Amino acid sequence: MAQRTKKGTRKLRLTVDLARIFNRVMTNKSPDVRRALRSKLTDVSVKRAFALNAIELIEKRTLSNKDVNGESFTKYSKSYKESTVFELHGKNKTKVNLKLSGEMLASMTPKAQAGTMIALEFIGVENNNKAHGHTFGGGFKNSLPVRDFFNLTNDEENEILNDILKKGSDEEDVNALAELFALALDDIL
């Protein structure tokens, strides 16, 4: 499983070592293939593709009301369901997806790391604190239940890396093009 900063640390960060996942995934390959593929792990495009796919996976999983263990999130409290903010955003009372305005999930971003490491973080103190609260629980009066969404299981990590190494440049291209379009939209907004 990916390494996450511990409870109490201000900055919530998820660190993934691609080399560790690679060793787990590529057990059946010949040494030559392994050597060739391993050299790709330090490649910026592969690391970025992994990070973006991981963000996409966490977001999709969270929006479908599933935590990192595949279980449904704890239901929203009665007072929250009856609040004006809840009504204002037109949220569904039974669908727990940690999405009010969507800012927290949208602020998940990759952070550059050395070697084969990659990290995921939240942009902005408010989003970081929100995510921290959901991940470890707590909040004012300790009323916020744990809704663990910010992590990756071994299977998820394996799947993402396998996809990137198999599809190779296609997946990298998809991510690179999506980034290019996103940057262009960022410019005009």
Next chain:
Amino acid sequence: MIRMRIKKGSLLSPNLRKRKFTKLKRAALDKKIFSKLSETAIELIFTRVKKGYASKKGIRGKFNPLSPAYINTRKGKRKTGKKGQRLKSRVKPQLGSYTTPSKANLTWTGQMLENIGFKAFKSGFRIFIKNTGRTLMGGGKDKNTNKQIAEYVSKKRPFLDLAKAERKVIISEFRQHVKDVARKIFN
């Protein structure tokens, strides 16, 4: 409007770079996606304003508080307007949704915020306040349109802009759309 150019040293493989880019550009940029994005943007602006937050040049902050005299008007303790033309008796005004007399969230009747419109193009979108007529709280037609009211309130309480975090929501939705289209085309 979206203008893109592939830079040298892009992550894309050189052979397919140009072809894929052109193909994707044609498929991913359409009115439909920008209509969807504008609706999201309107929803974000609406909820932010109703919560009492302004946005200027991407920075989000609380709206300036209402003056005590205006709060009294909203409570029904004072006649509206200098000559008391709009409401002749001291009745409690029926304020719009999600507001209270002392809350600064640009809501009196709520008509202005319900008239945020959009225009989607093939390569972008525009959000504006519709130039539609208004009904006065006491009945009758207002001489000002929603657009004029928006221009007036924007001077002290700017709101028709996307905050940084809101941009991220829109960009994230757009990035996802491009990825989905790209996967359909390339795989």
